[in-house]
Structure formats: C-alpha cells, structure tokens
Amino acid sequence: MTVLNNVTCGLVGLATFTLVLFYVKYAWRRRKMPPGPSPLPIFGNFLQLQTKGLMPCLLKMAEKYGPVYTLYFGSRPTVIVSGYEAVKEILVDLGDIFLDRGTIPIFERFYNKKGLPLSNGESWKQLRQFSLHTLKDFGMGKKTLEEPIQEEAHHLVDYFRNTKGQPVNPSTIFSCAASNIISSILVGKRYDYADEKWMKILQDMRDSFALISSPWGQLYDMIPHIMRYLPGPHRRMFPLLLNLKEIVKESIRSHQETLDPACPRDYIDCFLIRMEQEKLDSQTCFDKTNLISTVFDMFIGGAETTSVTINFGVLHLIKYPDVQEKLHEEIDQVIGRSRQPKVEDRNQMPYMNAVIHEIQRISDAIPSGCIRSTTRDVDFRGYRIPKGTDVLPVLTSVLKDASQFETPEAFNVKHFLDEDGKFKKNNGFMPFAAGKRACIAESLVRMELFIFFTTVLQIFTLQSPVDLKELNIAPTESGIENIPPAQEVIFIPRE
Template identity: 75%
Template sequence: MSDLLPNSMSYGGDVTSQAVSQGTEQEIVLYYSRYAWRRRKMPPGPFPLPILGNFLQLQSKGILPSLLKMAEKYGPIYTIHFGSRPTVIVVGYQAVKEVLVDLGDIFLGRGTIPVFEKFYNKSGMNLVNGEPWKQLRQFSLLTLKDFGMGRKTLEEPIQVEAQHLVDYFRSCNGKYVNPSTVLSCASSNIIADLLVGKRYEYTDDKWMKILQDMRDSFEIISSIWGQLYDMYPSIMQYLPGPHQKMFDLLQDLKQIVKDSIKNHQDTLDPACPRDYIDCFLIRMEQEKLDSKTSFHAKHLLSTVFDMFLGGAETTSITLSFGVLYFIKYPEIQDKLHEEIDKVIGRTRDPRVEDRNQMPYMNAIIHEIQRISDVLPMGCIRSAMADVTLRGYNLPKGTDILPVLTTVLHDPSQFETPGEFNVKHFLDENGKFKKNNGFMPFAAGKRSCIGESLVRMEVFLFFTTLLQKFTLKSPVDPKTLDITPTETGLENIPPNYNVIFLPRE
C-alpha cells in the first residue's frame, strides 16, 4: 500500500491539473468565441487579450499617440478595448461630424468614464442619460441664461474681473510672474458668480491652493496613471500610486460646494433667487413629491461641482496657453495692439460687441483654442439605440470616442494643422472666416454648455490685458517650449514666466 500511495497521489494530481487546464482552455475558447460573435459586424481593430484588452498596444507610446497611430492602420472608425471595455474610436472631421451632428440624436448618451463616475458619484448632468439629462440640461441652459450667460448682462462682471487682473499684474511692477493660478482664479470667479454668487480674491490663499490642487489633479488624470485608472478601475483603485491623489486633491473644492449649498438652503428666498443653486433648490421643492424627478441634492452637488471644474479649469488652460503664445510670438502682439488702439483705444473698457470689428483678435483667439487643443480626446459618448455607422452595426450601449484633436488638426480643414497660423481663420481680405473643423467644444446637442461664456471671457480678458500691457518673456522667446507637459484628458500647458509692462 505504501508503494502505491505516491502513485495514486500523483495520478490524482495529474487529473486535477488536466481538469484545470481543460477548464482554462474552455474559458479562453468561450471568451474568444463570444468576442468573435460580438465583433462580427463591429469596426475592425487590434485583437484584445482577456482582461488586458489592448493595453500592450496603448502602453508603448501613450494612449493618444497610440490611438492616432492605429487610425493609420484601421481607418477613421475602429474598435479598441480599454481593459475588457470595447470602445469605438472615431477620428477626423468627417467621421466625428457624422457621430456628433448627423447621428447626434443617437449618440447623445454619456459613455463610461470611471474617473468622473467616482468624482461625481455617478450623478450630475455630465454623466446621466435619457430624460434626467434632458431635464437637467434644459434647466441649466435656461437658468444660466437668466443670469447672463451668453448675454450682455454678463459682460459687466467679466469686465470687472478683467480690471482686477489688470490691477494685479500692474502691482507686480514689471517683475516676472507665473500667471497660471491667477488666470485660473479669474476664470473661476466668473462661474462662481453664476453658480454661487461669490467672488474670490487673488490673495485668498485657501482658494488659490484649491485651484492649484485642481490643476494638479487634472495633471494626474491626464498622465498615464489616470489613463490606467480609466482602463482598469476595479484594479487601480486598490493599487498605490499617484492616481490615488487625484481624488483627494479635489475634496476641498467639493466641500466648498457642499457648504455653499447648505448656506443657500438656510438663506433661501424663493421669491428672489440669487443664482443657479437657489433656482435648483426651488425646483427641488416644487418637485419633491414627484418620485421620478431629476431635481434632487445628489444631482445638484455633482452638477455644480462639474461646472466649477469645467468653467475654471478648461478656461484657465486656454488663457494660459494664450499668454504663452503672445510671448512666444511678439509680432502677434504688435498687430493686436494696433487693432485694439484703432477700434477701442486705450481708455474705454472693451465690450463684447467690439469683437465684430476686430477680425484679427477673433481669429487669434480661435487659433489659440484650436492649437492649444485643451480636451484632445474629447468626451466619450454612448449609443442610445442600435445604429449603423459607415456599414458597421453598433448595438445600443456601445461606447464611442470622437477624438477632437483629429478634427482640430485635420489637414482637410486646416492648411498647416500642426502650426500656429492665424490664416486658418482669416480670408484673403483680412476678414474673419469660420472653419467647420473648429470643434474645441465638441458639437451637437451634448456640446459644452458653457461655450458662449468661454468665448465672452477669453475675448474680454485677452483684449483688456493687451490694451493695458505689453507681454514679454524673461527669456529668449525662441527658446520657449510650448509643448504640453501632459496630454490625455487635457493638454496641460508648461510652466512659464511673463513680464507685464504697462503701455501707458
């Protein structure tokens, strides 16, 4: 018996090992059978591995460069797997236009964004779909318009904020400064006025730290760590690394929004709403007995938090890139100074209506927004119904990513897509011309809700600063690096210094 025992144990082990091996093989065969069945009418793409998806192809050069490289092989519409999550990638003006405009009603859904789902607790206007999104979107558009967004009534608060910027940079007395945090504070004050009826001083150390934390958080989100989290959230949430900080860095801002909502609740006068939060609270009270209402505290917190982030962060990045281009190319400033002096002069406050008489400034701003490409990967969408796209059948719920940088750099729309060229928005007579490829805010019914606000802010801030100052680099402009430090969710501008010299 003792001689037989090892043999019987060995025999049993072989059977177990064979059974496990066969089971694993069956799982793999089943996985790829399901994959092949699912993919039979989907756009082409690289073959994914179980769990990893196409990580190996994406990791080598970074996600965005890899997506652009794969488009050369598979065409303007192809399928990639972020982990086990299949996503249809769409590149180039024509294909993106089909998704966002021609089939815009089909691709109105918000796709899977693990980072922001955690930020916003899977709630708020930016993440919800269907009827809740329609209700929140319509309410937000109408309410923000009532408080001046896109209208002349908001011109004065922006003019006032622009003068605060002038006073601050004048107080620097010709010393070089890094303008990024102050520009972020200025842009945050405009959205803060609309949402919570408040303005923050540039000397408010607590608020300035919150804005810097916000920038630091978005740098991590745009890095490979944030991109890995979006591909493998169930794994990355347990692993140590810089990605763990991107959530903590925004907690102080979220707490400010919570405290502001509580203060609004305590001081609310339904007959005299002061801002967006008041109007939302009034609507909540009106519909508190409706079990299907989209107006409740969870959506209020996430929506205000999201608009704060979007209104402060993306606008400030545009402003930072703009100032960087002004000092990189001094000849641009010379032409802008000439146009400002001719149309406005040096004493009157710039007005939004001046933009119609300032084609060069208008074109420069458009080119800054195009070349800075603040949100290069765009924002993921989802099909709200089964749909055929260029012969491919996409089932309801398919995630689809229109890559906006491929529109803003499409050679069919822009003569020199990789270079700063104001002629992209100027005709042969020096008049401003529109360009269909200009989509920094996306397009269609789910485009950026704050587009009109950003356009107004950027024009008034840039025009006021250049009316009062000549911007100079403390180093040779030719040596200035304008390459983003991170390219992912956002293009993050490099740190730089600038000297604001009064023109008086």
C-alpha cells in the first residue's frame, strides 16, 4: 500500500511539475507577445476555436483582443493578424520580415516538407523565380493561353448542353475544367470529363479538403504527433490524395524517358533540364522531391481553389437572378451570341468584371490564408514577436472588412462599381494574398474565371431545381478552405 501511495504521490507530483513548467514557459513566452486567451497544455486553444467554427471564432476574438493577438495551435504560439490595415502591413509593408512559411503539419506531410509552398530562404527564392519564368514561358498571363481556356470552356458548354435541362451537380466537372488548364502547362495533357479515373481523383481531392477544413483536420494541425496515431475521419485525408501524387510521379517518370533538352514541352521538362544542369551541386533545390511536391501543389491549387470559386459563383448567380439577367444583357451587347468571349472583352464589360470580383470576395476560397513565419525578431504594433514565430494573416478578415466594403457579409456587386457603372478597384480585394508570396497563378485564375463564366452565361441561364428561398449557399466547412455545398444546377439554353 505504501508503495502504491508513493507511486501515486510521484505521479501527482510529476503532473503538477509539468503543469507548473508549462505555465511558467507560457508566461515567459507571452510577456511581450500580443494578448490572447489562455491555452490548455497540449491542446492549446482548440476548445475555444471549436465553439463556433474556426473562421467565425478568429473574427470574434479579433473583436475582443484587437487586430493582433496570440492563439496556441497545440503547443505552437501563433500570432493572428486581422483586418485590412494590419494584414497589409504584414504582407506588403513588412513583407520581408514575415516572408517565411509557417508550420502547417498537414501540408508538411502532403509535400514531405518540400516544394515551392513550404520552402524558405534561398531555396524558395530560386524555386519561385524559376516557376514564375517557366509558367510565363508557357503562356500564363499571356494571350497564348487564351485559346486553351476557350477550348476548355467550349467543352464545358458541350457537356452542359448534353444534360438537356436536367439537374446536375457540376462541381467535379468544374474541377476537371480548371485542372485541365494547369495540366496543359505542367504536363502538356488534357483529361476528358468521361475519364472516370481522373474524375474519381478530383472527387477524392475535394473530399480530402473537406476533411482538412473540418474540426478533425484542425485538430490534426494542432497536435499532429498524437492525431496521426488516433482513429477518426482525419486518417482519410492523406490516402485520398495518394492517387493524385502517383499521377504526378508517373508523369515525371514518363517525361524523364522522353525528354529532349533542346525542346522542352512543359514545366516538368524545364525542371528536369535544370536538375541535370545542377546535379553536381549538393545544395541545389532542383531535385526530384521538390519537383514532385511543387507540381503536386500546383495541381491542387489549379484545380481545387479555382473550382471552389466557380461553384460558389454559380450558386450566387442562381440566388440572384437579377444579377444574372444583367450579365446576359452585357454579354449580348459586347460579345453577342456568335463568337467566343476573349480576355480583351473584359475591358468593355465592367459589370461582369465586378461580379467576378465580388464572387471571389464572397466565396473566400482560402479564408484563413497561408501561415507565415518571422525571419527575425520584430517589433510590431507595440509587441515583440520573436524570430521563427508563426503568424497567420487572416484573409477573410480583409475580404469582409467593413472599412473596405459597404456590406461585407452580403453579395453586393456595387463593391466594385462606381456611380457611373464603371469597374473600380478595392484595396480590400486580397483573395490571392499580397506581397512577394502572393499566389503565383493569379493572372491565370483571372483569365479562367472570366472566360468560363462569360462563355457559360453566353449560352445558358442557370437555375436551381429547389425554391430560391431553400437554396443553401453557405459553406459546409470553413477552415483552410471554404467548402461549397453540393447543389444541383439546371443549365437552360438561352433562346
């Protein structure tokens, strides 16, 4: 009995010592850090974050603690930055200090801590510069890429015309259309909508991101070393993307076997040529692991986030038929029905341009933004943030900042139109983030959204099989990504 008592006292003493040590360490870390709620050992502030969902909770805490506060994602202190002014300061004004990628356990496992999205320092600079130049060489942001986007839009029209007015869930079709554009640049290939294997891969990707954005995915990001061994839905996040990664690996193997250094066909060829040029450099970032992770990420970004925006956009156009009617009128006046839309038409279509911007703002595809890390100690708004601290600039707080948008929670095309009906820019429009680490494919996405929306609306009127009062357009999950609800759409040919 005495031994048992001694063991019990020892365990209690150890637990007490651990708790005291945790809170002493916590207090020391926080002495000059921004304020925030007190964390629990191991779990940090997870319980507070799950009371109303991650994004609403982050915005609510900003009301209490101000635009700069500290949360604990597990044991990791993370500075949360909210609102247009503070986020702009982080991403643009002090961009070099907040330039590194922060800790994202889920994506570190996806990408093996490699590739453009997770690299830092000189490796990141070289990979980003190479990727920008190579993507531009293959048409990104140029008129030469307009034709493949127009061709893909034509395939979309054919597919929806063949539905013959029957309700259809277009989400995976939009994913395939978006993936085909980035695929043409990365691997020089287009996938047919009838390709069941590829469509299954895209659906798996959507399912994976729904899990990543759920409380299970958020908990994994906070305590990955525990969650990876526990049962639960989060264990499916990684297997769901294995087939996509295998497609990338197989494509790289095929490119290696057929590579002609004198005539590169796409991004993978160019990367392989650079690998060969630097194969004797032990410090090079141009290796196979970085290639796999970078292409894998570009596929996900090119297919998933773009299709999320399109899906939300379709739902909003159905919900607001008066907006759709005005778009039909503008398309008929500027383009007519006999020719395909071109990117240059955008300059004469202020209403379409404004609607697409408002769709991007309200759909808010990546509401949390991507976490950053400080490259050195920095004094920011009266607080001391040590080097290597994770910093999360919350993009949804910018896209819904009342100082920038008159009705931030409502769909309102006037956010991007002046009194004369001309398109106007808005400083709070940051769906691609900002600064040196902004989305590398912004110009490509802008082209896709314009041509896809304009082409589909030139041919069809979009309706829902359910009453508009019952049409749900709210995200089903809101974490790393806003997940659009699965809704059927009727594509009615215009007379």
